[in-house]
Amino acid sequence: MRFVKTLLVLSLPLAAAACATPTERLAQMQPTGTPFQQALATDYRGLTQFEENEYDWRDANHFARKAEAAAQGQNVLPDEPSQRTLSYNWVSGIGQTEQSIQEVSQAHQRLIQALDGNARDRSPQVAARAQTQFDCWLEQLEEGHQLDHIAACRQGFEEAMQQLVEQPAPAPAPQPRVAAPPATDWVVYFEFDEAVLTDAARQIINQAAQAIRQHPGTPAVSVVGHTDRAGSAQYNMGLSQRRANAVRDALVQAGIPANSISVVGRGESEPLVETPDGVRQPQNRRAAIRVEVQQQ
Missing domain, CATH: 3.30.1330.60 (OmpA-like domain)
Structure with missing residues (x-):
């Protein structure tokens, strides 16, 4: 009986911790690592808050885990399209056609090429926004409920990618200087x-x-x-x-x-x-x- 009581007492802190929301878990997060990883942690925290406000606890926890990993300096990659179920939504009447699935797959390839092409170091804030907005777009496509959310995330991704494409590689300068x-x-x-x-x-x-x-x-x-x-x-x-x-x-x-x-x-x-x-x-x-x- 004493052993059972001990287990009950020890389980109380774990139960209290389990009640914490994803946003509460991230409240004391202090991002470390590269500028890209710090920006990634901050942007994933924003997605966590958004999904929590929508009462989507599965995706809130998913983005919270990515925020925590980035904040610890880990290499966090964008979600794979294969991780999401993209199909016709009979409730909303929004269909993910073969063409749209191919489109998001091509967008994923573009993103990976940009990230592997020095975008993380060259433009960490923009690269982080491109990755998190892609994940947002993919998540909203899977839900298939709100066209405005799908469009907003996709637009955020495309704008960030456009900035990455338009920004030239830094040219050697005779003297160090800080540019706006x-x-x-x-x-x-x-x-x-x-x-x-x-x-x-x-x-x-x-x-x-x-x-x-x-x-x-x-x-x-x-x-x-x-x-x-x-x-x-x-x-x-x-x-x-x-x-x-x-x-x-x-x-x-x-x-x-x-x-x-x-x-x-x-x-x-x-x-x-x-x-x-x-x-x-x-x-x-x-x-x-x-x-x-x-x-x-």
């Missing part, structure tokens, strides 16, 4: 006729705010709101301004000085995807965040 980081862009998406930020949009805004705070010098941030071509041009101009204002307010809440942010609405005049008038196009319902860093 290149301009960085993020895009958030909105529901139809809405200026309310989705959870996916807030995640991207928080990533942008984190990157802005890490920039040296004085950041100049612009937020440009857009709409699709459903509705009148006059109404869409006001809607695009409200979307830009919503993003600005979220950036301010995340610690970016309000006086460093400019906002403008472009209405339906600059669509990302060209459509006839009156067409609802999700990719055109967006706000773009651009950061220019000025050397002091």
Whole structure:
């Protein structure tokens, strides 16, 4: 009987630890290792928080484990498409066709080539964002519930990959000098006729705010709101301004000085995807965040 009581007592701390959420486990995380591994740990922690807010405990724990491994200086690779079940979702009616599966597989190959091609050392923040946004895209494809989440993660991945492609290898300089980081862009998406930020949009805004705070010098941030071509041009101009204002307010809440942010609405005049008038196009319902860093 004494032995049984001892086991019960010893099991109490383990039970308490098991009750901790993935985010709580990461609360005291102090990333070490290379700049890439530190950025990876931070971005995976953001994905953990997002999935936890969605009550997706399986994926929250999955991303938390990757955050912990990266924070300890381990070599953490992007998820393999074969790790996820990509098939037709009969509830949402969203189908992962053979073409889309091939597309994400090719994206995985592009990512691996970029990471193995010195991207981790050359652009650690951007490379980490490319990897975590790919994992986010893959996870959202498997769920197949929310088109805006799938589009946001895919857009984040493509933008990061574009930056990795556009950034040239550093040329030898006669004297060491510190150059200002290149301009960085993020895009958030909105529901139809809405200026309310989705959870996916807030995640991207928080990533942008984190990157802005890490920039040296004085950041100049612009937020440009857009709409699709459903509705009148006059109404869409006001809607695009409200979307830009919503993003600005979220950036301010995340610690970016309000006086460093400019906002403008472009209405339906600059669509990302060209459509006839009156067409609802999700990719055109967006706000773009651009950061220019000025050397002091």
